[in-house]
Amino acid sequence: MNSPLKVAVLGCGSVGSQVVRLLGEQADDLAARVGAPVQLAGVAVRRLDAPREVDVPAELLTTDAAALVARDDIDLVIEVIGGIEPARSLILSALENGASVVTANKALLAEDGPTLFEAAEKAGRDLYYEAAVAGAIPILRPLRESLAGDKVTRVLGIVNGTTNFILDKMDTQGSGFADALEEAQALGYAEADPTADVEGFDAAAKAAILASLAFHSRVTAADVHREGITDVTAADVRSAREMGSVVKLLAIAELVPSADPAEDAGVSVRVHPAMIPRSHPLASVREAYNAVFVESEAAGQLMFYGPGAGGSPTASAVLGDLVTVARNHRQGTRGVGESAYADRAVLPMGETRTRYHVAIDVDDRAGVLAAVAQAFAEHGVSIQTVRQEGRGNDAQLVVVSHEASDAALAATVEQLRDMEIVREVTSVMRVEGTEE
Numbered sequence: 001m002n003s004p005l006k007v008a009v010l011g012c013g014s015v016g017s018q019v020v021r022l023l024g025e026q027a028d029d030l031a032a033r034v035g036a037p038v039q040l041a042g043v044a045v046r047r048l049d050a051p052r053e054v055d056v057p058a059e060l061l062t063t064d065a066a067a068l069v070a071r072d073d074i075d076l077v078i079e080v081i082g083g084i085e086p087a088r089s090l091i092l093s094a095l096e097n098g099a100s101v102v103t104a105n106k107a108l109l110a111e112d113g114p115t116l117f118e119a120a121e122k123a124g125r126d127l128y129y130e131a132a133v134a135g136a137i138p139i140l141r142p143l144r145e146s147l148a149g150d151k152v153t154r155v156l157g158i159v160n161g162t163t164n165f166i167l168d169k170m171d172t173q174g175s176g177f178a179d180a181l182e183e184a185q186a187l188g189y190a191e192a193d194p195t196a197d198v199e200g201f202d203a204a205a206k207a208a209i210l211a212s213l214a215f216h217s218r219v220t221a222a223d224v225h226r227e228g229i230t231d232v233t234a235a236d237v238r239s240a241r242e243m244g245s246v247v248k249l250l251a252i253a254e255l256v257p258s259a260d261p262a263e264d265a266g267v268s269v270r271v272h273p274a275m276i277p278r279s280h281p282l283a284s285v286r287e288a289y290n291a292v293f294v295e296s297e298a299a300g301q302l303m304f305y306g307p308g309a310g311g312s313p314t315a316s317a318v319l320g321d322l323v324t325v326a327r328n329h330r331q332g333t334r335g336v337g338e339s340a341y342a343d344r345a346v347l348p349m350g351e352t353r354t355r356y357h358v359a360i361d362v363d364d365r366a367g368v369l370a371a372v373a374q375a376f377a378e379h380g381v382s383i384q385t386v387r388q389e390g391r392g393n394d395a396q397l398v399v400v401s402h403e404a405s406d407a408a409l410a411a412t413v414e415q416l417r418d419m420e421i422v423r424e425v426t427s428v429m430r431v432e433g434t435e436e
């Protein structure tokens, strides 16, 4: 057998503890798959005496992560601390010292991925991060490797388990957002501070990573249009149900065509709640599960489904990467690095073409429908369907538009809100996953 590869694990929380457990339990199989034993050489923690989900020999624990990654004998570094600093400095230092790196850190990759990729390139080492998007689900490697010969045109993902759980409860139990969030917290899905999940920051980081890989371009979290689910009401969810749809928080990355068929105009990358038909494969993704739906020119439609979070599922993705980078490291080669040659521009949200569902409480009298239709027409927005519900003081018009620029749709809704015949615009939501 070849001499062992030495691994440093940075952070021993939910994911780190499961990585350490699996490194021990699967040691023989990992050695066979890598072609050399993979030996745990150090675990950086914040406190030596903190309770942990896994037993780590005391001599392997250290609170000095910087010194651990600077050690000459470390071949592989697994970063599962999270956040921007010190994670970024530690990864850069590990690469400079000749180690290959596996990380689950979506926030860092989405904020400053190119700095890390350039450092990996310069060092001739690997930087792998399958766990950063949709936890255990293999999605980054399929985009980066399996689909490298195809042209991806759209990625639609349910990439945040907490928000999917909340929206699922709102749909199946008729709960309001606050009650569904409370249930998610009681079950341990949502954090005490749920901002990153419910405001869409977590999904936006993942959208940036997916878009970068799918479209061979650099997309950062700052480029992603982001709306969370805090304004989704029970009325929105009911309205979706009446149309045979369901509300999901989607991470969307799509190629936007231009007038010249040989060239695209750029990419649209966004996270927002949307209504999708119940017949769409993503509609069946329940509770805290994740799924990523990919459309490409040659392959057609693909769906990747599974647990998007949790210590053990996420550790599965980390160890999958570890086996690959360990094998490369041993053989003195590296895997596929960053591919950003296409350098596509991210279009402003206003230029993105979307469809809207708008529910409007109106007076039930002659000319009202015509006036509402006129507001859409003034902004060049074509209506696909309109239906009336209720009568008299309870009349409601539900309009679904054809595709139009998001700016035109938003302006239409603004105008509706100002109209005298409109009592209230009760629900505005984008519609996705349908053929025009």
Ligand SMILES: NC(=O)c1ccc[n+]([C@@H]2O[C@H](COP(=O)([O-])OP(=O)(O)OC[C@H]3O[C@@H](n4cnc5c(N)ncnc54)[C@H](O)[C@@H]3O)[C@@H](O)[C@H]2O)c1
Pocket (backbone or CB within 6 Å): 010, 011, 012, 013, 014, 015, 016, 044, 045, 046, 047, 063, 065, 079, 080, 081, 082, 083, 086, 104, 105, 106, 107, 131, 132, 135, 308, 309, 310, 311, 314
């Ligand atoms: N938990 C999940 O389901 C999940 C899923 C996908 C990706 N991730 C990512 O995995 C990473 C880790 O997440 P987690 O859920 O395990 O978080 P966690 O908070 O449970 O664990 C992080 C650990 O790092 C430790 N730490 C903080 N600063 C440190 C330092 N300077 N040196 C050493 N240790 C330090 C903390 O004490 C903590 O134990 C994050 O980037 C996260 O986004 C997590």
Ligand SMILES: N[C@@H](CCO)C(=O)O
Pocket (backbone or CB within 6 Å): 159, 160, 161, 162, 163, 189, 197, 202, 308, 309, 310
């Ligand atoms: N908080 C995330 C898990 C880690 O990405 C979720 O709810 O899916």
Ligand code: NA
Pocket (backbone or CB within 6 Å): 130, 131, 132, 133, 134, 135, 136, 137, 138, 139, 140, 317
């Ligand atoms: Na993944």
